[in-house]
Amino acid sequence: MNFAEIRFWMALGAGLLAVAVIRFAVRLPGIRSQQAESSPERHASRQLDQWLLFGLGLGLLFFVGWLTAAVFLYVALVTYGGTRILLAGRLPAGPGMAMLILLQISPLVFFKYGNFVGNEVLQLGMNSLVVASIPVGISFYTFQCMSFSWDTLRGRRESLRPMPGLLHFLNYAGFFPQIVAGPIERRTSLLPQMENFRFQFSAASVERGTRWVVIGLFFKLCLGDNLSLYSMPGQVTESAWTVWMQNLLFGLRIYFDFAGYSLCALGVGHWFGISLSINFLSPYTSRNITDFWRRWHVTLSQWFRDYVYLPLGGNKWTAGVVPLLIVFLVSGVWHGAGWNFILWGLIHGLMVLAHRTAGAIRLNGTIGWALTMAGVFLAWLFFYQTDTAVLFSNLGTIISPPAYGPDMLRELVSSYASGDKVVLAGLLLMTGVVLLLELAGHRRHGDPYFYFGLFPVQMVMCVLTVLMAPGAQNNFIYFAF
Amino acid sequence: MSRTTNTSGTQWPARSMVLLLLSLATAGASAFYTIHFNPEVRFLAAAWHQKSMALKSGVSELPETGRPSPPSRVLFCGGSSVLVGIHPPSVEAELGVPVINLGMAAGMGPDVLTQLALNEVRRGDVLIISLEPDLLTMEQTRSMLGSQISWATGNPSWLGRNSPADWGVSLSHLRPGAYHLWTLAGKVLMRKPLYRYDPSELKDGGWQEIAARGDDPGIPVFDFSLTDQGRDLLSRVRRVCDERGAKAVYLLSRHFCPPARESVHREGISRFIQDVNAILDVVGPQTQRYSMDRGKFADTPWHPVPDEARRGSGRTGAELRLLFREWHNRE
Numbered sequence: 001m002n003f004a005e006i007r008f009w010m011a012l013g014a015g016l017l018a019v020a021v022i023r024f025a026v027r028l029p030g031i032r033s034q035q036a037e038s039s040p041e042r043h044a045s046r047q048l049d050q051w052l053l054f055g056l057g058l059g060l061l062f063f064v065g066w067l068t069a070a071v072f073l074y075v076a077l078v079t080y081g082g083t084r085i086l087l088a089g090r091l092p093a094g095p096g097m098a099m100l101i102l103l104q105i106s107p108l109v110f111f112k113y114g115n116f117v118g119n120e121v122l123q124l125g126m127n128s129l130v131v132a133s134i135p136v137g138i139s140f141y142t143f144q145c146m147s148f149s150w151d152t153l154r155g156r157r158e159s160l161r162p163m164p165g166l167l168h169f170l171n172y173a174g175f176f177p178q179i180v181a182g183p184i185e186r187r188t189s190l191l192p193q194m195e196n197f198r199f200q201f202s203a204a205s206v207e208r209g210t211r212w213v214v215i216g217l218f219f220k221l222c223l224g225d226n227l228s229l230y231s232m233p234g235q236v237t238e239s240a241w242t243v244w245m246q247n248l249l250f251g252l253r254i255y256f257d258f259a260g261y262s263l264c265a266l267g268v269g270h271w272f273g274i275s276l277s278i279n280f281l282s283p284y285t286s287r288n289i290t291d292f293w294r295r296w297h298v299t300l301s302q303w304f305r306d307y308v309y310l311p312l313g314g315n316k317w318t319a320g321v322v323p324l325l326i327v328f329l330v331s332g333v334w335h336g337a338g339w340n341f342i343l344w345g346l347i348h349g350l351m352v353l354a355h356r357t358a359g360a361i362r363l364n365g366t367i368g369w370a371l372t373m374a375g376v377f378l379a380w381l382f383f384y385q386t387d388t389a390v391l392f393s394n395l396g397t398i399i400s401p402p403a404y405g406p407d408m409l410r411e412l413v414s415s416y417a418s419g420d421k422v423v424l425a426g427l428l429l430m431t432g433v434v435l436l437l438e439l440a441g442h443r444r445h446g447d448p449y450f451y452f453g454l455f456p457v458q459m460v461m462c463v464l465t466v467l468m469a470p471g472a473q474n475n476f477i478y479f480a481f
Numbered sequence: 482m483s484r485t486t487n488t489s490g491t492q493w494p495a496r497s498m499v500l501l502l503l504s505l506a507t508a509g510a511s512a513f514y515t516i517h518f519n520p521e522v523r524f525l526a527a528a529w530h531q532k533s534m535a536l537k538s539g540v541s542e543l544p545e546t547g548r549p550s551p552p553s554r555v556l557f558c559g560g561s562s563v564l565v566g567i568h569p570p571s572v573e574a575e576l577g578v579p580v581i582n583l584g585m586a587a588g589m590g591p592d593v594l595t596q597l598a599l600n601e602v603r604r605g606d607v608l609i610i611s612l613e614p615d616l617l618t619m620e621q622t623r624s625m626l627g628s629q630i631s632w633a634t635g636n637p638s639w640l641g642r643n644s645p646a647d648w649g650v651s652l653s654h655l656r657p658g659a660y661h662l663w664t665l666a667g668k669v670l671m672r673k674p675l676y677r678y679d680p681s682e683l684k685d686g687g688w689q690e691i692a693a694r695g696d697d698p699g700i701p702v703f704d705f706s707l708t709d710q711g712r713d714l715l716s717r718v719r720r721v722c723d724e725r726g727a728k729a730v731y732l733l734s735r736h737f738c739p740p741a742r743e744s745v746h747r748e749g750i751s752r753f754i755q756d757v758n759a760i761l762d763v764v765g766p767q768t769q770r771y772s773m774d775r776g777k778f779a780d781t782p783w784h785p786v787p788d789e790a791r792r793g794s795g796r797t798g799a800e801l802r803l804l805f806r807e808w809h810n811r812e
Contacts, residue, residue, distance in 0.1 A: 203492035206497050207497055210494065419660065422663050422664055458500060459503055467656060471625030
């Protein structure tokens with residue numbers, strides 16, 4: 001679901017047209033009548049809508065690629081069938097759950113980690129483990145399906161436990177706006193909405209959704225995609241300024257790219273009458289690293305807290321040190337198959353631990369923010385630099401005082417053509433304004449997107465997006481995760 | 482945020498509709514600006530107009546039968562290295578047949594550049610593909626400039642796409658983009674010319690007598706092996722030319738190479754040409770395709786100054802004469 005591509009919107013439009021035609025052709029009796037919600041006609045009409053939603057989502061997945069759709073169907077059906085069998089008590093709970101998790105993550109392990117584990121860790125030299133591309137969204141829907149099984153089988157409240165119908169579950173697991181890059185939803189929030197789903201036009205929902213889609217497209221197309229044209233890591237450099245510039249550009253790009261996607265998903269969800277979770281709460285205005293992780297990829301952080309940190313004992317085991325490090329290691333691995341991602345996770349784990357340990361020290365807000373951002377943007381080097389030789393060389397550059405000399409600064413400046421300098425300065429100015437607006441919204445209204453929702457600001461964003469979006473199609477970065 | 486309008490009992494999302502209309506109006510105004518006022522598009526549209534005139538005057542159809550030798554016309558296809566570097570009269574003086582420079586701008590993308598040339602290829606022509614190596618050795622995405630020039634010159638067929646989605650994508654390219662807007666603002670503020678080239682530099686036969694100069698032309702950047710995209714493109718050019726009774730050859734444009742990079746550059750060119758030669762004949766000895774003399778180049782490593790363009794074109798004409806003789810002997 002590449003919201004940045006015209007093709008997606010055309011495919012969605014065609015899909016919705018097909019839905020409208022089918023609804024019109026079937027014209028279930030009573031569909032427009034004033035019959036009670038519980039009447040069989042109403043039930044049949046709602047069920048038709050839910051099948052159509054499933055068909056629309058699956059069709060859009062096939063539009064991405066048949067493998068993407070096939071792997072999704074496998075994970076969803078294994079989750080549903082396995083959870084049902086375990087819930088009926090036909091298998092012992094512990095080993096049954098382990099087997100189910102294994103089956104759920106097997107495509108993820110094969111497609112995402114097979115090459116890394118087989119050829120880089122175990123040095124097997126197996127070409128069959130090299131896959132051309134990872135099915136889009138596999139990490140997201142796999143985690144969403146795992147959370148469903150866990151909540152259903154281990155749910156403390158009885159109300160969580162009953163199995164939903166297969167159709168409702170498939171719509172929960174495969175709601176198209178969020179299937180490929182989140183937010184990762186829980187059954188408590190999304191499943192009830194799917195059970196009551198109907199295609200119905202609501203002006204208020206459209207207005208709510210448009211607000212988010214406009215912000216999301218502005219973030220992605222106007223800021224993220226333009227920054228990506230200047231974010232070209234991969235070279236060994238002796239200038240620390242160059243490394244920091246690449247870290248800055250990558251960090252800003254990935255934020256506007258991923259937050260842009262999440263906000264579009266939120267908006268499209270509203271158009272369909274479905275409320276999704278907010279995934280980003282202005283993380284780059286955080287004053288400490290713990291706060292950063294409460295605001296960056298919120299639904300993934302919560303997933304790790306609930307399904308890794310707490311089951312490992314949380315604060316009760318080693319005062320939370322080991323569970324926390326495990327969480328960040330797993331988070332690193334989740335983001336990608338490579339040593340650099342593992343190191344990235346470890347660094348963030350150590351930074352959070354350091355913040356916990358030094359929690360008693362009260363820092364001035366600005367100093368806290370500066371330290372947090374220095375850590376976060378330094379760590380991005382480990383995220384984007386997949387070549388470990390280049391990674392360590394540039395890391396050496398960053399900690400070498402001569403690499404900060406005026407010559408090195410000149411090297412950075414001269415690496416951009418004069419036109420590029422103007423454009424880069426303009427883009428950084430725009431991102432600065434955006435981050436300040438987020439900060440002001442967060443502080444004054446508790447909503448980082450408050451000012452972006454104001455109608456005049458929305459109009460400006462629409463104009464800027466149309467004028468400035470680069471023509472090159474850039475996939476969302478998180479599609480690869 | 483959720484204000485709605487109630488009209489005859491139906492609620493409409495008024496603000497969403499206003500935003501949609503505003504976006505569409507902005508897109509329409511952007512398209513109008515791009516086609517009629519964008520300085521780069523205007524320059525390239527003028528360049529195409531010049532080439533169209535040359536194409537009209539250079540037509541000399543061969544009879545349907547008989548071997549097309551010598552060629553009826555020689556067409557040069559490529560980016561600005563052709564536009565600036567191929568001086569048709571100098572080549573014509575060597576070959577004695579009409580020579581037309583179809584070079585435009587590498588930013589239009591290899592697909593559009595070759596399609597605009599293939600549209601003109603007729604029986605008996607020789608099409609010289611002189612695409613800059615980076616267009617064939619580095620992954621190419623759809624080019625906004627390619628779509629813009631195609632629409633601005635009234636040639637959407639250059640885009641070579643037919644599905645509604647493709648049309649939608651190419652129409653969505655009729656926008657200025659961040660680079661254009663920011664640099665335009667900078668030029669206006671600093672009272673600099675809005676574009677570095679002027680239509681008055683365009684001469685008969687489609688050549689640009691470049692006036693701009695730069696302190697540092699930079700270095701040519703490209704990989705050494707053809708991409709699959711590049712290989713497919715050259716194969717398609719060959720196939721289309723074969724079908725039409727024309728011939729296609731590759732010519733590496735003359736360019737600047739800093740002395741410090743000479744050995745790496747020579748090695749890279751050699752591997753690149755080897756790849757190309759597996760698909761198309763290649764014109765001339767490759768060692769003469771680059772120069773380490775900075776003074777021979779204008780503002781980029783692919784733009785020779787006019788005198789050098791004339792001299793280089795004469796040498797290219799002589800190389801082509803040899804190639805045509807070789808073909809003739811072979812046939």
